[in-house]
């Protein structure tokens with residue numbers, strides 16, 4: 001099954017393209033399933049710089065419906081990439097999954113509550129306690145049962161030059177929760193486009209995925225495209241990593257997003 005389930009559109013204000021353009025590009029690449037998973041609108045419009053506003057939810061629905069009609073040859077799934085704050089879990093479940101019929105949600109740990117303020121996981125995870133709070137947030141997302149998979153769990157590769165025992169402990173906790181709950185971890189190709197840290201891509205970080213392989217947790221591969229031309233790029237590198245380590249790759253069937261959903 002050829003799929004890409006983590007993709008953004010212009011509504012998040014730091015990506016370009018529409019669901020229709022992504023679908024056309026996906027069709028060209030021979031994908032069977034494409035997921036649109038922009039940064040989730042939040043009911044209180046928190047962190048508005050990198051996401052659509054709550055009032056744009058209807059527009060998002062409409063853009064995806066338009067793409068489905070225009071490109072029927074490819075299955076288009078409606079998703080969101082969600083922040084892992086428990087205070088939003090009821091909104092994710094009742095409004096997004098139940099009321100609006102989202103096909104799936106992705107869980108992400110972009111922010112943690114540190115020193116009395118929200119801080120970006122992209123830059124703060126080397127501070128005392130930060131890694132442990134991040135790990136706790138990811139485990140909470142996995143255990144909530146709301147998310148189809150967890151995006152870039154090895155995001156902390158941005159903040160650490162080399163692997164250490166603390167990272168090993170964090171990786172183990174995340175991988176064990178993933179394995180126990182059957183919620184896969186995502187090898188996120190977006191990291192290959194970022195500035196190197198310690199002579200490697202910040203993520204995917206092979207040392208993290210070695211732990212995932214040891215634990216035997218399931219894995220998905222996505223490009224996290226922020227423009228239609230990024231779709232599917234770096235898939236080869238991610239696949240090579242997964243194959244070298246003997247990781248267990250999941251597709252839409254294993255994720256519970258198989259054909260039966262097509263009617264819905």
Ligand SMILES: [Zn+2]
Pocket residue numbers: 008012014039226
């Ligand atoms: Zn983004």
Ligand SMILES: [Zn+2]
Pocket residue numbers: 006007008081151224
């Ligand atoms: Zn993303």
